[in-house]
Amino acid sequence: MPLGLLRFALSKTHPEPRMFTRHDRLKPAYDAVIIGGGGHGLAAAYYLARDHGISNVCVLEKGYIGGGNTGRNTTIIRSNYLTPEGVKFYDESVRLWQDLAQDFDLNLFYSNRGHFTLAHTDAALRTSRWRAEVNKHFGIDSEVVGPEAVKKAAPMIDLACGGHAPILGALYHAPGAVARHDAVAWGYGRGADRRGVEIHQRTEVLGIDVAGGKVTGVRTSRGNISTGKVLCAVAGSTPRILDMVGIRSPITIHPLQAMVSEPVKPWLDPILVSGSLHVYISQSARGELIMGASLDPYEVQSTRSTLDFTEGLATHMLDLFPFLSNVKVMRQWAGMADMTPDFAPIMGRTPVEGFYLDAGWGTWGFKATPVSGKTMAHTLAHDRNHALITGFTLDRFRNFELTGEKGAASVGH
């Protein structure tokens, strides 16, 4: 038995400090208030304190940290997007991921697997080629490969997919990775906490005070706060917060579901996505198969999952891997994805002075946790949009200047 464990067993009080400090009450005022203790809100708090010396900050979380989409996601990290704005942004995120575990002194189980987007049609192959060319132009490791490369990386695959949808090739992205989602939230939370940021769990924001077009305070379930800066990072609850400040947006909420199988022997190294079959799969360090599909087709603000989803996903997964027919499903769940019409996020300043938005992360925002935290912290500190997010501002819709990312973001989250 490790010594540490023995220490826990024999001690009457908790022998080690918890991950965060618990604060009994809110202060009457903060330099900045962050709504939402998911990865994004906590990362913004961390970089505000670490890089900008702004630590009189609180993160307000209505449940527990990481309990939103951060803790429900299937953790695929990649940068093989389609638009130049997207590619540059996600590439910076992949770079930030590399030394995050060092930064935090916490194992994030970051695991570089390689990522295949399977193409079953000529049209899909054409999009793969397009993405590969954009990626290469920006120095990102992506290439189109033939079916034999897929077979070599995943020998258990049925390349003919039961005859329905034979695999013609794939977009291969070597940097594709997975990481442990909870650890990401905890790492950022602990890092922010140690630098003076207060994390308040079970504290719900109920209203935001605006006077003369400027933010002046936040009303919560545990009292009122005055502040001149508010960052909204609440993913599936974004429209409700926007209603509080009277901002209209294109965001609608759709459930995104996922499931895991019982643990099995390691047999699948890479991450596989099939846009045509609407499924994706990777194997966790524990041996569970982590599987997901595309979005539920209509708006719902709840996290209940459905039998239709499990059946549909399983059917298509068996096209790819018929031998899985005896493997049991262990858990399934849903998160509330904040969807935008162009599959790109909405970030930065807003028409309300002092109110900043980090939203529209839909089904693809986990990989962006580090870079969104970093760029939003910069945006808050300087009251100016960071250069990497200028393609993602809310006014792109007013100006009919969308950032069309659907081809790279719809199933392959």
Added chain:
Amino acid sequence: MKRMTCPVNGPRAISEFVCGGEIRPMPDPATCSDDEWADYVFNRNGSPGVKREWWCHLPSNTWFVAERDTARDVVLRTYLYAGGA
């Protein structure tokens, strides 16, 4: 399995339907401002609540109206469209 009641064909699996979005009045593109048009094209009421939406039963191509509570995920009422926004 989730169900939806088509006003013509009765209760069917919801996978037979497609949602056409909330019923919203369209501004006149000839007279409205660019901002009003952009607001109509892109912005939505994304908050939870009871909404009146267009739905279509695909096999019979029947368009109709559904009143749905998007927070509780229940369909309250369905009926054929009788005009008005």
